[in-house]
């Protein structure tokens with residue numbers, strides 16, 4: 001025994017496919033799942049000479065070469081703590097536990113410290129790419145102790161997606177940095193999906209296009225600057241029909257779940273004082289989508305404009321430009337949060353490398369990540385992507401389309417909260433004053449919170465006539 005390179009606990013969608021990917025790259029893999037039928041299914045449905053299934057936890061851990069490398073690919077949250085406690089008695093000094101699930105980064109920081117004190121090394125590894133990515137090349141975001149990273153680097157670089165020959169995997173930073181980067185990746189994923197969904201609804205309800213026609217439009221868009229995994233799969237999805245020929249998407253309930261990473265991004269951004277309004281909007285839409293009964297009640301009570309198919313010949317192009325522009329803003333917001341977190345947590349995040357690894361394997365892979373890389377290569381300290389010449393150039397080029405499309409949507413009662421949020425961000429950022437002078441005055445009026453002046457340094461309080469009159 002003691003000869004297997006790496007052990008994976010959790011043989012569901014992700015764990016089983018990552019195990020096969022590792023085995024394809026010449027690593028011997030031990031697989032274990034607390035549900036024995038998963039192990040049986042794993043070794044019978046997907047047999048591989050490099051993979052061995054185990055039914056006994058102790059045997060599984062004893063099969064691993066020391067220092068042991070144990071990769072957890074299980075449900076995030078309490079199960080990770082439970083499994084860590086279950087395996088700890090069988091581990092020795094210097095062994096390595098890696099958590100590849102979507103764990104909250106603060107849990108990863110806590111586990112990192114807890115296990116370090118016990119002589120166990122801990123890595124939080126962001127994994128993106130879903131089932132297919134796990135099998136043939138995900139994007140990987142490892143965070144932990146850089147001195148130990150060399151011990152696991154060969155495995156992860158081997159199995160990661162490759163772009164221009166480079167693995168979509170690099171050491172992100174200490175303790176929870178890898179999971180943080182994955183969390184915001186998912187936040188951006190929520191925003192991107194919501195924007196695409198709004199573009200679809202515009203094309204459908206204002207453009208009057210059928211699902212199949214919209215699939216072709218997305219297919220066309222995927223050939224240009226919007227080229228991305230999510231635009232590509234949207235084209236596929238819209239072309240898919242149910243048994244009777246009805247577009248399948250029409251048969252799917254208008255209600256979407258969330259496991260938490262988008263919401264965490266939004267909460268974290270509020271704590272950091274960073275505006276990620278498009279991500280927050282996308283979370284809110286998922287929340288609203290779940291209020292099915294309330295939504296139908298509201299639809300009966302509150303009148304709605306009659307929708308017209310009022311698109312002109314330029315309409316599709318205007319929606320495309322709007323989607324591209326709003327997408328730029330969403331990524332700019334996500335990367336602003338990286339910047340703030342990098343300073344706050346002392347992670348020294350490399351934004352260019354983060355954009356680079358997102359180009360392959362992951363759900364938000366997109367051609368325009370090359371533009372983000374270029375922007376950070378040009379200006380590593382860029383405080384907001386919108387200050388890069390390519391991106392502000394695109395906003396200048398396309399903002400008229402975004403405004404026109406939002407007006408059309410508002411007039412027709414087609415909700416486009418993420419498109420609107422993108423424009424509000426741009427207008428708030430670039431439109432001169434945003435009304436905070438009046439807010440300062442109000443705070444000083446009711447709470448004597450003081451205000452700052454444009455013509456003098458310092459803090460001032462005013463004896464507001466009406467407030468202080470006897």
Ligand SMILES: NC(=O)C1=CN([C@@H]2O[C@H](COP(=O)(O)OP(=O)(O)OC[C@H]3O[C@@H](n4cnc5c(N)ncnc54)[C@H](OP(=O)(O)O)[C@@H]3O)[C@@H](O)[C@H]2O)C=CC1
Pocket residue numbers: 009010011012013014015033034035038073074075076078079082083100101102103127128129130131259
């Ligand atoms: N699916 C995806 O596209 C992606 C998922 N992830 C993350 O990867 C992780 C695994 O995802 P996925 O493969 O989809 O599977 P699930 O998120 O459905 O989790 C199922 C796995 O977690 C294990 N598990 C659940 N509860 C416990 C527990 N209390 N103790 C021990 N094990 C437990 C299950 O084991 P058992 O059979 O014993 O119940 C099973 O192996 C999750 O954290 C997920 O968020 C990351 C990227 C993409």
Ligand SMILES: O=C(CO)[C@H](O)[C@H](O)COP(=O)(O)O
Pocket residue numbers: 102127128129130186189257258259260261262363
């Ligand atoms: O991490 C992922 C993709 O990158 C997972 O698919 C995740 O489950 C997506 O988040 P949610 O379930 O909240 O939509």
